[in-house]
Amino acid sequence: MTTTQLAAVPGARMEAEMHQQPEVLAALVDRWPALTAQVAALTEGAPPLGVAFLARGSSDHAALLGRYAVELQTGLPTCLVAPSVATAYGRVPEGFRGWLLVALSQSGRTPEIVDLARRYAAAGARVIAVTNDGGSALAGAAHLSVPLEAGPEVAVPATKTVTGQLLALLAVAGGLGPAGSGGLTQAQAASLPDAVARVLGDGESAERAAGLLAGHDRMAVVGRGACYPAALESALKLQETTGLMAHGFSTADFRHGPIAVCGPDAPALLLAGSGPADADTLDLRAALAARRAPVLLAGTAPEAGLSWPALGHLGECLTATVRGQQLALATARRLGIDPDRPTGLNKITMTS
Amino acid sequence: MTTTQLAAVPGARMEAEMHQQPEVLAALVDRWPALTAQVAALTEGAPPLGVAFLARGSSDHAALLGRYAVELQTGLPTCLVAPSVATAYGRVPEGFRGWLLVALSQSGRTPEIVDLARRYAAAGARVIAVTNDGGSALAGAAHLSVPLEAGPEVAVPATKTVTGQLLALLAVAGGLGPAGSGGLTQAQAASLPDAVARVLGDGESAERAAGLLAGHDRMAVVGRGACYPAALESALKLQETTGLMAHGFSTADFRHGPIAVCGPDAPALLLAGSGPADADTLDLRAALAARRAPVLLAGTAPEAGLSWPALGHLGECLTATVRGQQLALATARRLGIDPDRPTGLNKITMTS
Numbered sequence: 001m002t003t004t005q006l007a008a009v010p011g012a013r014m015e016a017e018m019h020q021q022p023e024v025l026a027a028l029v030d031r032w033p034a035l036t037a038q039v040a041a042l043t044e045g046a047p048p049l050g051v052a053f054l055a056r057g058s059s060d061h062a063a064l065l066g067r068y069a070v071e072l073q074t075g076l077p078t079c080l081v082a083p084s085v086a087t088a089y090g091r092v093p094e095g096f097r098g099w100l101l102v103a104l105s106q107s108g109r110t111p112e113i114v115d116l117a118r119r120y121a122a123a124g125a126r127v128i129a130v131t132n133d134g135g136s137a138l139a140g141a142a143h144l145s146v147p148l149e150a151g152p153e154v155a156v157p158a159t160k161t162v163t164g165q166l167l168a169l170l171a172v173a174g175g176l177g178p179a180g181s182g183g184l185t186q187a188q189a190a191s192l193p194d195a196v197a198r199v200l201g202d203g204e205s206a207e208r209a210a211g212l213l214a215g216h217d218r219m220a221v222v223g224r225g226a227c228y229p230a231a232l233e234s235a236l237k238l239q240e241t242t243g244l245m246a247h248g249f250s251t252a253d254f255r256h257g258p259i260a261v262c263g264p265d266a267p268a269l270l271l272a273g274s275g276p277a278d279a280d281t282l283d284l285r286a287a288l289a290a291r292r293a294p295v296l297l298a299g300t301a302p303e304a305g306l307s308w309p310a311l312g313h314l315g316e317c318l319t320a321t322v323r324g325q326q327l328a329l330a331t332a333r334r335l336g337i338d339p340d341r342p343t344g345l346n347k348i349t350m351t352s
Numbered sequence: 353m354t355t356t357q358l359a360a361v362p363g364a365r366m367e368a369e370m371h372q373q374p375e376v377l378a379a380l381v382d383r384w385p386a387l388t389a390q391v392a393a394l395t396e397g398a399p400p401l402g403v404a405f406l407a408r409g410s411s412d413h414a415a416l417l418g419r420y421a422v423e424l425q426t427g428l429p430t431c432l433v434a435p436s437v438a439t440a441y442g443r444v445p446e447g448f449r450g451w452l453l454v455a456l457s458q459s460g461r462t463p464e465i466v467d468l469a470r471r472y473a474a475a476g477a478r479v480i481a482v483t484n485d486g487g488s489a490l491a492g493a494a495h496l497s498v499p500l501e502a503g504p505e506v507a508v509p510a511t512k513t514v515t516g517q518l519l520a521l522l523a524v525a526g527g528l529g530p531a532g533s534g535g536l537t538q539a540q541a542a543s544l545p546d547a548v549a550r551v552l553g554d555g556e557s558a559e560r561a562a563g564l565l566a567g568h569d570r571m572a573v574v575g576r577g578a579c580y581p582a583a584l585e586s587a588l589k590l591q592e593t594t595g596l597m598a599h600g601f602s603t604a605d606f607r608h609g610p611i612a613v614c615g616p617d618a619p620a621l622l623l624a625g626s627g628p629a630d631a632d633t634l635d636l637r638a639a640l641a642a643r644r645a646p647v648l649l650a651g652t653a654p655e656a657g658l659s660w661p662a663l664g665h666l667g668e669c670l671t672a673t674v675r676g677q678q679l680a681l682a683t684a685r686r687l688g689i690d691p692d693r694p695t696g697l698n699k700i701t702m703t704s
Contacts, residue, residue, distance in 0.1 A: 050402065050429055050447070057605055064434075071437045075447040077402055079431030082416075083604070084577045085423045088629035089534050095402070095427040112604070182441050217617070218570040218597035225436045240609045245570035245618060247599045252435070252464070253409055257592045260694055265569070266597060277440035342612055 010338035011329050014155035014241075018325050021160045022197040024150040025318070028167045029193065032186040035146060035168070039175025042126060042144045048100035050077040051176070052125070054116055058162045059104035061233040062130075065226065065317045066102060066169030072314075073173045073183030086119055087112055097124030102172060105129075106153065106161040108136020117141045130168050132161045146172065155340045157241050159325050162233060163318050167192060170314065188313050195309045199322045205306050206326035209296050212267065213327070214334040219244060220261060220268040221324070222284060224251035225277025226317040227299075234269065234324025241332040241339035251281045259284070262293035269327070272299040273308065273316035298323045362690035363681050366507035366593075370677050371552055373512045376502040377670070378545040380519045384538040387498060387520070391527025394478060394496050400452035402429040403528070404477070406468055410514045411456035413585040414482075417578065417669045418454060418521030424666075425525045425535030438468055449476030454524060457481075458505065458513040460488025469493045482520050484513045498524065507692045509593050511677050514585060515670050519544065522666065540665050547661045551674045557658050558678035561648050564619065565679070566686040571596060572613060572620040573676070574636060576603035577629025578669040579651070586621065586676025593684040593691035603633045611636070614645035621679070624651040625660065625668035650675045 028035075051070045053063035060080065067078040081101075085091045103117040108131035118141050121127045127142040134147035148164035170184045177183075213219065221238070223231035228250050235248035246269075249258055262268050268288050272281040278299065288295050298306035298320065306327070308319035332339040380387075403422045405415035412432065419430040433453075437443050455469040460483035470493050473479045479494040486499035500516035522536045529535075565571065573590070575583035580602050587600035598621075601610055614620050620640050624633040630651065640647050650658035650672060658679070660671035684691040 052429065057608055060605075068434060068437060068441075071434070071447075072441055072443050075443065075445070077404065077429070077431060077447050077451065079429060082419060082423070084580070084602075084629050085420060088577050088627075088632075089420075089424055090628070091424050091427065091534070093427070095423075095429050099429065182443070220597075225440050228436070236609060239613050243612050243615065245572075245597050245599060245613045247597060250436075253412070256409055257588060260593075260595050261591050261597045263595065275440075276442070277436050280440075 011333055011340055013340045014157055014159060014329055017153055017155055018159045019200055020151065021163050021200065021322065022193040024160050024164050025167055025196060026193040027149060028164060028171065029186065029190050032171050032189055035171040036175035038144055039128065039172050042128070043100065043176065048076065048126065049098040050079070051100045051102060052079050052081050052096060053102050053104065054081040054113055055104040056110065056113065058158045058233055058236060059106060059165060061229045062162060062165035062169055063104055064229040064232070065166050065314065066173060068226065069170050069173035069183050069314055070176060074177035081116065083112055083116055086116055093120050093123045096120055099125045101125040101127045102169070103127060103129050103138055103142065104165055105138050106132050106158050108133040108138040114138050114141055128172060130165055156342055157237055157328065157339055163196065163321055166318050166321065182314060184313055184315060188315060191311055192315045192318055195311060195319050196322050199308050199319050203326060206330045209306055209327055210330035210334050212294055212296060213244065213331050216265060216267055217245060218266050219246050220254065220258065220266070221246055221248045221271070222251055222254050222268055222281060223271035223320065224280050225275050226314045227271040227273055227278065227281065227320050230317050230320035230324060231271050233321050234271070234327065237324050237328040238331065240342055241328040242335055242337060244331065251284060255284060255287065259287060259291070262288055262291055264292045267294035267296060269296045269298060271320045272297070272301065273320065274300045274310035274312050275316060363685055363692055365692045366509055366511060366681055369505055369507055370511045372503065373515050373552065373674065374545040374549040376512050376516050377519055377548060379501060380516060380523065381538065381542050381545065384523050384541055387523040388527035390496055391480065391524050395452065395528065400428065400478065401450040402431070403452045403454060404431050404433050404448060405454050405456065406433045406465055407456040408462060408465065410510045410585055410588060411458060411517060413581045414514060414517035414521055415456055416581040416584070417518050417666065418525060420578065421522050421525035421535050421666055422528060426529035433468065435464055435468055438471055439464055445472050445475045448472055451477045453477040453479045454521065455479060455481050455490055455494065456517055457490050458484050458510050460485040460490040466490050466493055480524060482517055508694055509589055509680065509691055515548065515673055518670050518673065534666060536665055536667060540667060543663055544667045544670055547663060547671050548674050551660050551671050555678060558675070558682045561658055561679055562682035562686050564646060564648060565596065565683050568617060568619055569597060570618050571598050572606065572610065573598055573600045573623070574603050574606050574620055574633060575623035575672065576633050577627050578666045579623040579625055579630065579633065579672050582669050582672035582676060583623050585673050586623070586679065589676050589680040590683065592694055593680040594687055594689060596683065603636060607636060607639065611639060611643070614640055614643055616644045619646035619648060621648045621650060623672045624649070624653065625672065626652045626662035626664050627668060
């Protein structure tokens with residue numbers, strides 16, 4: 001299609017960028033040895049005291065997976081930076097001397113992230129920038145730039161840069177230490193492009209699922225472990241593209257309170273793959289049935305309406321995330337919304 | 353009222369426990385010198401490398417304020433523990449040797465929290481237990497027990513134990529280092545019982561605000577800095593007690609995507625006090641007006657429909673939290689729900 005034709009189909013750009021994901025991921029898998037070697041070289045001789053992630057929005061969800069991967073791979077303490085401590089309250093992050101800071105921004109131009117990365121570097125942290133623009137201000141502020149090389153992303157809802165970030169962070173974790181109980185190997189990472197392609201090849205399931213959602217104005221998206229970041233990201237994608245009040249929850253939190261929001265008019269999307277945290281999510285079905293809440297199941301169970309291949313590792317966060325993208329796209333189209341340009345949103349986050 | 357009479361009025365227990373908050377907080381202020389001295393003694397000679405918080409649900413929101421307070425007071429790295437890394441994936445938290453772990457559970461009996469506190473202690477972390485039961489398993493697993501002494505909490509929605517946790521964590525932060533740019537002094541803490549009493553003395557504002565909410569099934573609750581934990585907690589309290597799909601957001605995240613969920617049918621509750629992060633939240637009003645979303649403003653601005661006294665410190669998290677409690681109680685009553693016993697919820701979180 002030409003650019004003009006693309007613009008005429010609601011969500012055509014988002015869809016095209018979603019379908020570039022297997023290629024973007026395959027290129028990252030090819031770069032896996034180089035990426036892990038660069039991270040290893042950055043920390044050689046002085047292992048970090050901990051790893052902090054700095055991000056907002058979708059990037060924050062990628063950071064959450066990065067955090068799991070680093071802790072599983074290395075046992076190091078990790079945290080997601082609370083930006084307001086420095087930007088609103090003016091605290092110098094001097095306690096992060098000797099830490100590794102992984103700063104994420106798809107554009108590499110989010111002013112708050114660039115500013116904070118500089119403050120952490122000045123305080124003695126080594127900084128890795130994960131961005132889609134290796135020439136961006138964020139990349140320039142870092143000791144090591146990990147460009148996603150995903151190509152331009154034009155649609156407002158970030159898709160290929162998000163799964164790119166997820167895989168790049170798994171590579172960063174891989175460079176930080178010996179294989180642990182849950183970090184990914186290159187061989188495991190190599191299974192992801194095909195797994196994501198298989199999910200993308202099945203758009204019909206997402207269209208059927210969107211039919212269930214389209215009559216509702218609120219829903220829960222629930223997952224644990226590798227599926228927890230995907231639940232938060234899928235909820236955000238649904239919010240941005242459809243205006244649905246989708247709320248992401250950790251399975252453990254959801255069961256003990258927020259489940260009260262689900263009922264006949266408020267469905268739940270459960271994300272549950274083949275990891276050790278997923279049985280807990282499948283167990284929610286009985287409680288949701290008792291509340292007569294419609295349930296959409298995504299994952300590796302035979303009865304999942306939105307399926308993905310069982311991988312048995314953290315990479316299922318990516319397949320789950322792509323299922324959420326498809327659902328957001330299909331639901332927006334049903335509602336007559338163009339997800340390429342949702343009202344009132346901009347591509348670059350200008351928080352300061 | 354007798355116990356029988358209390359049981360006959362929907363939310364009577366929750367309301368009674370809410371009104372005990374000034375007394376509970378005043379007792380904690382009296383204990384401030386002892387609490388900070390105990391924390392200082394625990395860390396004397398071996399300052400922690402960082403401070404991790406372990407919690408679920410409402411306690412997790414208290415932990416978020418604790419995190420801000422510790423970073424502002426000490427500059428130390430802080431994190432909220434991701435429980436699944438250990439409980440689902442089986443990773444030993446050996447990287448937390450030399451850290452301080454602050455474990456929170458209102459009952460002190462949440463099995464996942466007790467188990468994890470023991471694992472962190474075994475890995476070489478010093479553990480502080482913040483709980484309402486100094487004889488609980490969690491208190492027994494800790495090197496230092498900080499009992500809230502809030503008295504029995506019977507209503508399912510936690511209220512006085514949450515504000516008790518918030519103040520206890522401000523005291524823990526106070527014991528960890530010299531006064532920084534934002535941690536609380538005892539004198540500042542001493543302003544809180546009266547500020548909370550003033551909020552509780554004005555239930556009418558909350559009843560008027562509940563009138564605005566009662567026709568809606570979804571809403572956003574937004575805040576930044578000290579008001580961010582209060583936004584998450586208020587959203588949870590509304591979810592639990594009313595079934596409303598209330599979603600808490602950080603102001604910075606909300607503006608750049610999730611604001612798409614607000615409109616004529618989906619109001620926003622803005623929490624904005626007198627701290628340095630709050631102007632950003634007030635600024636959202638223009639964008640929400642452009643979306644024709646009803647706005648409830650809570651805070652210290654003269655036009656706030658739900659007001660609290662300007663304190664100029666992190667303690668405004670407590671006044672904001674109490675406004676959220678009032679709104680949840682009043683909205684539940686309007687909807688004919690008994691918030692003392694919302695359907696399907698239990699008092700002790702049994703996540704394992």
